[in-house]
Amino acid sequence: MNELIVFSELHKYLNGLGPMKCTMAAKSLSLGYKPITFSGASTKFATLDGEKKYHCLILHVDPGNPESSRGKSIQKEVQQILNFEIKEMRNFLLKKHEIYVPFEVIDSKEKMELLKAIIKNVFKIFFR
Numbered sequence: 001m002n003e004l005i006v007f008s009e010l011h012k013y014l015n016g017l018g019p020m021k022c023t024m025a026a027k028s029l030s031l032g033y034k035p036i037t038f039s040g041a042s043t044k045f046a047t048l049d050g051e052k053k054y055h056c057l058i059l060h061v062d063p064g065n066p067e068s069s070r071g072k073s074i075q076k077e078v079q080q081i082l083n084f085e086i087k088e089m090r091n092f093l094l095k096k097h098e099i100y101v102p103f104e105v106i107d108s109k110e111k112m113e114l115l116k117a118i119i120k121n122v123f124k125i126f127f128r
Contacts, residue, residue, distance in 0.1 A: 001112070003055065003103040007048055010057055013116055014046055017123055030054075035126070045126050046119070053092060057115070059099040059122045068097040070125075075099050078118055082111055 011031065015022060019036035029050030034042040047058040062068035075094070079085060084105045086094065094100060099122065106112050 001107050001109075006103045006106045006112070007050060009112060010048055010115075010119075013119065014048070017120070035123075045123065054090070055103050056090070057101045057103070057119075059101075059119065060097070061099060061122060061125065062097040066095060066097055071095065071097040071099050074122065081114055081118065082106075 011022075014020065014033045017035070021034045021036055021042060023032045023034070024030065025032070031048045032044050033046040033048075034044050036042060043063040044060050045063070046060065049056055049058060059071070059074075061071040061074060072094075075086065075098075078099055078101060082101065082105050084102065086100050086102070089102050089105075090100065101115060101118075106115055
């Protein structure tokens, strides 16, 4: 599956989760997604990062809490489900409270559906 198609399909899916504020970084191909809540408070839930170094979906499991290791434990589960090892594919610093899924890992419709289910579950965790 082409990485541009993956980017596009994930963009549509993330926007379809509910009211969402989507922002684009000034100097990069990076889209940030902040759910809009009734209270007006909003923290970033996901980022589609098209930068050459990253090229991945980043899910912010415990935003505002960089000491949390929730993302690291979910990262291991996601890697097992989608059959990849992030450290073999990327060499940037991984934050413990985030989940990283390289676009090239999503090479079939089945994996896209698995990723959408993962996103939905993380979205539920985000609002607990």
